[in-house]
Amino acid sequence: MRWSRGTKRIATTLGIGVFFFLYAPLLVLIVFSFSGARTLSLPIESWTLDWYRELAADEDLKRAALNSLKVAAAVVPLTLLLGVPAGYALGRFAFRGSQVVEHLLTLPLMIPGIVTGLSILLLLKAFGLPLSLWAVVLGHAVAWLPVVIGQVMARLSRLDPLMEEASLDLGAGYLETFLRVVLPNLSAAVIGGGLLVxxxxxxxxAITFLLTGSENTLPMQIWAMLRQGVTPEICAVATLTILASAALIALSVRLGRR
Incomplete structure (x- = not known):
């Protein structure tokens, strides 16, 4: 199918418009984080880095950021430990009901986070378990496990099964074949999935709001700060979060394409 020059121009214009619609608010937020005035107004009369210096001195914010790092650092190995074997089993072994299991495992991606958090909250209450950062880790692991499974299955679809059969024919067992043949070829997908998680x-x-106890994570701390209005300090926090998230996602996508 060949597009006319006019159609290509319209499609390009629409693409640029959608891109601008999505990312212009983020650009405005980043610009306001350097504004010298506490009120967010245009035009910006002066520029400063004071808001970033205030972040460095905010103990509550640093504690919340540390809690977020702790949660994410615990969620990643848990999802990898469960997701890599699950993705391998679904990608390599055809068994009765495998498609149903695959759909069930990917279901958390389609369910709103508030529903996932509420269901885990009720489960914790039923067993008399307290709300804590560990409860948040459990909720995040349930929500983002399908990400790892999807990455592993996508990489397995491009991996020749004959490599595994050759390893088995040469005397290696299933576990040794997985560790020495399959896992090295899945390394990019595993690392990329871990970074994305x-x-x-x-x-x-949403999930954190329902499951956290007395300890705040960074998104929850930002939410609490928003009760006093949007300030350049909040814009500075959001800017750092956007840059860090964008860097990790870009690295994840790059590794996933290897």
Whole structure:
């Protein structure tokens, strides 16, 4: 199918418009983080880095950021430990009901986070378990496990099964074949999935809101700060979060394409 020159121009214009619609608010937020005035107004009369210096001195914010890092650092190995074997089993072994299991495992991606958080909250209450950062880790692991499974299955679809059969024919067992043949070829997908899960966990709000106890994570701390209005300090926090998330997602996508 060949497009006319006019159609190409219209499609290009629409693409640029959608891109601008999505990312212009982020650009405005980043610009306001350097504004010298506390009120967010245009035109910006002076520029400063004071808001970033205030962030460095805010103990509550640093504690919340550390909690977010702790949660994300715990979620990543848990999802990898469960997701890599699950993705391998679904990608390599055809068994009765495998498609149903695959759809069930990917279901958390289609369910709103508030529903996932509420269901885990009720489960914790039923067993008499307290709300804590560990409860948040459990909720995030359930929500983002399908990400790892999807990455592993996508990489397995491009991996020749004859490599595994050759390893088995040469005397290696299934476990040794997985560790020495399959896993090295899945390394890019595993690392990319782990980085993506880290980013999603670090920025999650809905599940964290329902499962966290007395300890705030960074998104929850930002939410609390918003009660006093949007300030350049909040814009500075959001700017750092956007840059860190974008870097991790870009690295994840690059590794996933290897």
């Amino acid at each position: 880290f980013t999603l966990s670090f920025d999650e709000v």
